[in-house]
Amino acid sequence: MTDKFGVGICMEEIQKELSKENGEDIPEMLIETLLWNGIQGRIDVTAVKEECIARLYIENIRKRLVGYGYKEGLVHLYVIGGGGCLLWNYIELASKADVTYITDTCAKRV
DSSP states (O other): OOOSOOHHHHHHHHHHHHHHHHTSOOOHHHHHHHHHHOOTTOOSHHHHHHHHHHHHHHHHHHHHHHHTTOOTTTSOEEEESTTHHHHHHHSTTTTOTTEEEEOOSSOSOO
C-alpha cells in the first residue's frame, strides 16, 4: 500500500521551523543531508531540532503502518523509497530481522 505521506512533508516542516527560528529561508540541501544520514552525533541546535521533527514524522508513519495492519514481529515490513532513510536513521527498526530496506530503486533525488 502506498500512502501519500512523503518525506517532502517532513522536509517542509523542518524547513519552516528552522527558517522561522533563523529569520531567513533555509535551503533544502542543508536539511537533506541530515535526513539521509542522521545527525551522526551532532548536538547543535539545528541538528537536534531536525531530529525532533523527524522523529515526530516517523512516529506518524508508524501509526499509519499499524492502522494498515502492521504488527511488529508478525508481519515482514518492506521499506521502499525516500522515507526509508528516515526510518533507518530515526527509529528502532533498522536492526530488526523482519524489516527489509530496498534501497536500489532509483528513487533518490539527483
